[in-house]
Each structure stands twice: as structure tokens, then as C-alpha cells.
Amino acid sequence: MARHSVCKVADVAVGALTEVKVGRSPIVLSRLPSGEIRAVGGRCPHQGAALRFGCVSGTTGSDTPNELTYGCEGEILRCPWHGFEFSLRDGLPTTPDSESLTLRLRMYEVEVDGDEVVVVT
Amino acid sequence: MKVLDADVHESFASIKDLAPYLPEPYRGWIAGGAWRGFSQPFAYTSPGLGNRADVRSNDGSASVSDYGLMRDQLLDAYDLSHAVLTGYFYPTGLKLQYGFATALAAAYNDYVAEHWLAKDPRFIGSVQVNARDPEAAAREIDRMAAHPQVRQVLLPVVDDIAYGHPVYRPIFEAADRNRLMVAFHHTTFAQGPYGMGLHYMERHALLPLAMMPQVISLIANGVFDAYPNLRFMILEGGFSWLPHVMWRLDREYRQGRVEVPWIKKLPSQHCRERLRLSTQPTEDISGDQWMKLIDLMGTDDVLVFSTDYPHFDFDDPNAAIPRVLPESTREKILWKNAAEFYGVSDDPRSERSLEAAE
Ligand code: FES
Numbered sequence: 001m002a003r004h005s006v007c008k009v010a011d012v013a014v015g016a017l018t019e020v021k022v023g024r025s026p027i028v029l030s031r032l033p034s035g036e037i038r039a040v041g042g043r044c045p046h047q048g049a050a051l052r053f054g055c056v057s058g059t060t061g062s063d064t065p066n067e068l069t070y071g072c073e074g075e076i077l078r079c080p081w082h083g084f085e086f087s088l089r090d091g092l093p094t095t096p097d098s099e100s101l102t103l104r105l106r107m108y109e110v111e112v113d114g115d116e117v118v119v120v121t
Numbered sequence: 122m123k124v125l126d127a128d129v130h131e132s133f134a135s136i137k138d139l140a141p142y143l144p145e146p147y148r149g150w151i152a153g154g155a156w157r158g159f160s161q162p163f164a165y166t167s168p169g170l171g172n173r174a175d176v177r178s179n180d181g182s183a184s185v186s187d188y189g190l191m192r193d194q195l196l197d198a199y200d201l202s203h204a205v206l207t208g209y210f211y212p213t214g215l216k217l218q219y220g221f222a223t224a225l226a227a228a229y230n231d232y233v234a235e236h237w238l239a240k241d242p243r244f245i246g247s248v249q250v251n252a253r254d255p256e257a258a259a260r261e262i263d264r265m266a267a268h269p270q271v272r273q274v275l276l277p278v279v280d281d282i283a284y285g286h287p288v289y290r291p292i293f294e295a296a297d298r299n300r301l302m303v304a305f306h307h308t309t310f311a312q313g314p315y316g317m318g319l320h321y322m323e324r325h326a327l328l329p330l331a332m333m334p335q336v337i338s339l340i341a342n343g344v345f346d347a348y349p350n351l352r353f354m355i356l357e358g359g360f361s362w363l364p365h366v367m368w369r370l371d372r373e374y375r376q377g378r379v380e381v382p383w384i385k386k387l388p389s390q391h392c393r394e395r396l397r398l399s400t401q402p403t404e405d406i407s408g409d410q411w412m413k414l415i416d417l418m419g420t421d422d423v424l425v426f427s428t429d430y431p432h433f434d435f436d437d438p439n440a441a442i443p444r445v446l447p448e449s450t451r452e453k454i455l456w457k458n459a460a461e462f463y464g465v466s467d468d469p470r471s472e473r474s475l476e477a478a479e
Contacts, residue, residue: 060379065347065383082375098387
């Protein structure tokens with residue numbers, strides 16, 4: 001287990017993505033509206049797009065065709081390429097898995113040390 | 122091995138046969154020759170003019186109106202356990218005179234009940250509707266669902282309807298509340314994306330391209346999710362395209378779910394669980410290729426045998442499904458998958474739930 005001081009707490013904002021490097025590996029950080037900081041692997045588990053170009057948003061729900069609800073603002077990361085959505089809460093996609101395709105964001109443990117964000121790898 | 126034939130085309134000898142089942146003023150119209158029925162916009166090039174050449178109808182059309190002939194050539198000849206009557210007279214083809222079309226659907230249903238279903242307990246019936254008036258179609262479904270041999274609603278694939286559109290919801294509501302299945306069959310109006318082509322061969326090859334959009338439409342518009350008990354049968358529309366449609370829909374869903382979050386399962390899962398495809402006309406592929414396709418579909422629950430009797434592209438149950446397939450898979454295709462779909466048991470004679478109408 002290695003601890004890496006990657007940026008200042010003030011550098012990580014709700015609804016935004018901050019990319020840092022640990023060694024040569026990109027990691028993107030975002031703050032959930034609840035205040036927690038998330039650190040996830042910087043490459044999309046689908047085809048490897050650089051997630052720093054993605055967007056943090058909410059997402060839709062519906063039980064009735066053509067009637068959308070919207071929620072989870074600040075908790076969804078959408079890939080800049082194909083638009084697959086992942087929850088920053090748990091790293092899971094918003095769609096069910098198939099046998100041939102299991103997609104997860106790689107989640108890193110985050111600690112706050114004073115005004116430093118520390119990522120544990 | 123038991124055989125259930127999922128696609129058999131009964132007919133009348135003349136549209137005037139429907140007159141006794143129609144209310145006025147439509148009875149007078151049909152009896153008087155005011156409409157002679159749908160005409161096909163092409164010539165059949167097969168030796169039997171659209172039928173197998175050993176099945177001749179009196180009026181020369183691609184149809185059979187003689188129960189005795191069908192019994193001898195199909196039901197008895199192949200010892201079928203059941204045959205699903207799917208018609209080929211689809212009033213939804215009328216793009217005007219909706220009241221007339223709805224009355225024709227009801228008349229046809231009554232005609233079939235009396236002249237076909239009542240004659241043989243091996244028949245499974247379909248409800249014909251005028252889908253362009255969905256509320257009227259729903260009433261017709263409610264009416265016909267009382268018939269013990271009726272097991273499904275038949276939705277004809279025409280050139281301008283994708284059935285996932287919300288306007289058709291009353292039809293699925295009615296099928297659902299009556300515990301009927303929903304089957305789709307092409308018509309002489311069905312088209313591919315650029316029309317019918319310029320040759321019959323082209324038109325016939327384009328039919329699967331009229332079926333895929335129905336699957337896409339139903340899933341994208343939430344019909345599979347809204348009615349978890351409904352299941353859907355694609356008749357005579359090919360089957361080797363299913364892996365592509367499943368994979369493509371899964372990909373589109375993953376990248377576009379934000380727009381259609383009422384879809385709750387991967388489309389491929391919906392297909393495997395709820396979609397069935399009839400095998401006729403089989404493509405002439407090897408047993409190995411059949412097994413590869415089934416492997417790609419991820420299940421051998423999907424395929425359902427059909428003959429398409431009396432039409433020229435008939436599949437023989439003894440020849441069309443290769444004998445080199447594993448016995449259990451062949452049995453699923455020829456019998457089990459459809460028996461489960463239609464909720465029929467091994468022996469129609471001992472079956473209380475599927476007996477001839479009184
Ligand atoms: S690379 Fe991210 S969704 Fe395809």
C-alpha cells in the first residue's frame with residue numbers, strides 16, 4: 001500500500017474532474033455532493049478513453065416511457081467517448097452487466113491529510 | 122418427436138365468405154362485391170403461385186381454405202401436436218375506413234372459429250385486429266380471448282407501423298390482461314428500408330428487415346418492461362440476425378440509456394427471455410452453423426419451428442431442422458419452446474385448457 005499526495009483539497013470540486021498522475025497512471029478525482037472525494041482510474045474500462053474529458057452529471061430514471069426523472073447530480077461520470085455512465089458512488093455502470101462485458105471504474109481509497117488529498121494505491 | 126407448427130396460414134375461399142359474419146352496412150358491401158380484398162403488388166414466381174404447387178386453392182391465390190386438405194397434407198401427414206393458425210388476411214392493411222377494417226377483423230375471427238378452430242383441437246388460434254384503431258383492437262382481443270383455443274394476438278407488419286409507439290399500447294394491455302402472447306407476421310405490404318426492391322426475390326429477402334425494427338421499437342419504447350408477462354413471437358422473419366440485433370441494442374443502450382431509462386434490462390436479456398423466432402424459411406446452413414448461431418444467441422430457448430403451410434417456402438419438420446443437432450435442442454425447436462410459449466401440454470385430447478370451441 002502506497003500513499004500518494006496528489007493535489008490540494010481545494011483542487012477537487014463537485015461536478016468537476018481533476019486529473020492527477022500516480023507514476024504514469026492517470027487518476028481522476030471528483031467530489032460528491034455529500035463532500036466525499038472519489039478517485040477513479042483515469043481510463044474508461046470500456047475502450048480506454050481519458051476520463052478527464054468526461055462529464056460529471058446526474059442521470060435519468062423512469063418507470064413510464066417518455067417521462068423522465070433526473071437525480072444523482074454530481075454522482076455520475078459519463079465517458080467522453082461512447083457516453084457510458086458510471087456511478088462515482090460505487091464505480092458501477094448504470095446499465096446491467098452482460099456475460100461478455102463487465103465494466104467497473106477502478107476505485108482508489110482517498111484520505112484527506114490537512115489540505116492534501118492522498119490516494120492509496 | 123412431437124412437433125408444434127407455429128405458422129400455418131388458413132384462409133377463406135372468397136372474401137364473400139365473411140359476409141355472414143359482418144354487420145350491416147359492411148355485410149352488404151362485401152356481399153355485393155364493393156371490395157375484393159387485398160391484392161398483392163407483385164407476381165409470385167414459384168410453381169404454385171405462392172403456394173406449394175401441390176396445394177391448389179380454388180381461386181388460384183396463395184392460400185388454403187380447405188380444412189380437409191390441410192389435415193391430410195399437414196396435421197396428419199406430419200403428426201403435428203398443434204398448429205398455430207396465423208391467417209394472411211390482415212385488416213390493418215387498410216389505411217382508411219377503420220370501422221370497416223375493425224368489423225372485418227371480427228368477422229374473420231368468427232369465420233376462423235367456426236370453420237377452422239372448431240374442426241380440430243390441434244389448432245391454436247390467433248386474434249386478428251385492426252391495429253390502426255388500438256382501442257377497437259383491444260375490444261376485439263377481449264372478445265376473442267374467451268375462446269379456449271385462442272392463445273395469441275397477431276400483429277401484421279405493414280409498411281408504416283412500428284408497434285412500440287405508445288399509441289398501440291391498448292393492444293398490449295389487452296393481450297396482457299387476457300394472458301395472450303403477441304406474434305408478428307409480415308404482409309404483402311411489408312417493406313425493407315428502401316421499399317420492396319424491384320424483384321420478388323428482393324422483396325422476400327427484405328422481410329427480415331421489416332421484422333428487426335419491430336423488435337427494436339418494442340424494446341426501445343418499453344413494451345417489454347411494461348408487460349413482464351407478455352412474450353413475443355417473430356414469425357417468418359428470419360432468425361440468424363438475432364445476435365446482431367441483441368449486441369447492437371446492448372451497445373446502444375449502454376451509450377444512450379439516459380434517453381430511455383425505462384428500459385430496465387439489457388436488450389439481449391429481454392430477447393433471450395421473452396422473444397421467440399420461428400425458423401421458417403430456414404437458411405440452408407449446416408448443423409454446425411445452427412449450433413454456432415444458437416451459441417451466439419446464448420440460449421436454445423429462442424427458436425420455434427414452423428412450416429408456413431401452404432406457402433411455397435414451406436419447411437418440412439423432418440428435414441428443415443438438421444438431425445445432427447443435439448436431441449434436446451432439436452426437441453426444443455420442434456416442440457418444447459413453442460409448447461411453453463403457448464402453454465400447451467403434451468396431448469391436446471387430454472387438455473382441458475385447449476379444447477375445441479363448443
Ligand atoms: S471508452 Fe468509455 S464508453 Fe467507450
